[in-house]
Amino acid sequence: MNVETKCLHAGYEPTNGEPRQLPIYQSTTWKYDSSDDMGKLFDLEAAGYFYTRLQNPTNDMTAAKIAALEGGVAGMLTSSGQAANFFALFNICETGSHIVASSAIYGGTYNLLGVTMKKMGIDVTFVDQTLSEEELQKAFRPNTRAVFGETITNPTVTVLDIEKFARLAHKNGVPLIVDNTFATPVNCRPIEFGADIVTHSTTKYMDGHAVHVGGAIVDSGNFDWMAHADKYPGLTTPDDSYHGIVYAEKFGKLGYITKATSQLMRDLGSIQSPQHAFYLNNGLESLHVRMNRHCENALKIARFLKAQDKVAWIHYPDLEGDDYYEMAQKYLPNGSCGVLAFAVKGGRDAAIKFMDSLKLMIIATHVADARTCLLHPASHTHRQLTDEQLREAGVAPDLIRLSVGLENADDLIADLQQALDKI
Numbered sequence: 001m002n003v004e005t006k007c008l009h010a011g012y013e014p015t016n017g018e019p020r021q022l023p024i025y026q027s028t029t030w031k032y033d034s035s036d037d038m039g040k041l042f043d044l045e046a047a048g049y050f051y052t053r054l055q056n057p058t059n060d061m062t063a064a065k066i067a068a069l070e071g072g073v074a075g076m077l078t079s080s081g082q083a084a085n086f087f088a089l090f091n092i093c094e095t096g097s098h099i100v101a102s103s104a105i106y107g108g109t110y111n112l113l114g115v116t117m118k119k120m121g122i123d124v125t126f127v128d129q130t131l132s133e134e135e136l137q138k139a140f141r142p143n144t145r146a147v148f149g150e151t152i153t154n155p156t157v158t159v160l161d162i163e164k165f166a167r168l169a170h171k172n173g174v175p176l177i178v179d180n181t182f183a184t185p186v187n188c189r190p191i192e193f194g195a196d197i198v199t200h201s202t203t204k205y206m207d208g209h210a211v212h213v214g215g216a217i218v219d220s221g222n223f224d225w226m227a228h229a230d231k232y233p234g235l236t237t238p239d240d241s242y243h244g245i246v247y248a249e250k251f252g253k254l255g256y257i258t259k260a261t262s263q264l265m266r267d268l269g270s271i272q273s274p275q276h277a278f279y280l281n282n283g284l285e286s287l288h289v290r291m292n293r294h295c296e297n298a299l300k301i302a303r304f305l306k307a308q309d310k311v312a313w314i315h316y317p318d319l320e321g322d323d324y325y326e327m328a329q330k331y332l333p334n335g336s337c338g339v340l341a342f343a344v345k346g347g348r349d350a351a352i353k354f355m356d357s358l359k360l361m362i363i364a365t366h367v368a369d370a371r372t373c374l375l376h377p378a379s380h381t382h383r384q385l386t387d388e389q390l391r392e393a394g395v396a397p398d399l400i401r402l403s404v405g406l407e408n409a410d411d412l413i414a415d416l417q418q419a420l421d422k423i
């Protein structure tokens, strides 16, 4: 099946007489006839459901759709994108581990790695993702366990050279984890370019209607944990908290997701609610149609903004002449996403005056919504970062992040025009 068809049909395939729409299993628990039946589940000897903190069918079918879209072997849902990135990394890192991450990542992930995981004794080196392979190699250490980046960075909308990062990761015997939130599998499937694990904030385009907070992790099944057994004892040595199971041995390609579900989800409990998984599945059904329209609208607006005297600069990778145009043509040939970054002349004050003058577009701490929204990271999402950290993350103080929705582009342009006229 092509991606468009998978959006509608992967994950849940009703048989004769079953509901057409994905059912919501609104139940914390499941009933069993014998204690032996139940025991087999707890021993991971049989597959089945017993408690929604670990697994729920609505979640699993939705995760299976996302895994199918990404071309992975298994997937899982989490309660947020933050939880997805934390689980994806913590599943293979422990105190004393080290991560190499692009510095141009989402502010929340930057904090997760640079502050919270650091407190857990997991060190991170942030790198400039445009550096050469030779330069980037210097960031690796014997205790490096993962490489992390975003297909399209939030909020700077630069494009990761996934093949370069996959080569580097694999040369150093570690997996590449790519946050594919902005591109979605409709526009890029990082596994096809060598990424091992893909994460999502499903809060964004996958939901697309600003109704749900959630996350997802997909494993390609391609990384050979046993070949690097000394680095990943959590996957390659017995788990005492699970009757001595060796995940990578017992579950092979499914070992990584099985461990994340049966161990991390069990202990940390960041499950997505089945109701939210239902909303997510609904969003996924139209993802391919929406992504096309988001990109089409964003390109029209990018072209409009580029032509305005009052606009200082604009970044949108689908715009000819953009620094990342070539990279986008390679990794995102059908369009990147609906988000663009730009600045108006006159710095912070002009930016605020401009934003406050908009009538149709709203200021919101969100992106990837059906309705156009925008914000000013230096005064909103990234306000915890120092100016130096802002610069390191490539976020200019005057940067406005515009998330172009599904409205008629002419109406959006008219709104931008009247607000530009006010500065």
Ligand SMILES: *Cc1c(COP(=O)(O)O)cnc(C)c1O
Pocket: 080, 081, 082, 083, 085, 106, 108, 109, 150, 154, 179, 181, 182, 200, 201, 202, 203, 204, 213, 214, 215
């Ligand atoms: C929003 C976002 C996250 C965090 O996701 P939440 O669902 O808000 O927890 C992570 N990565 C990227 C790229 C994001 O845009």
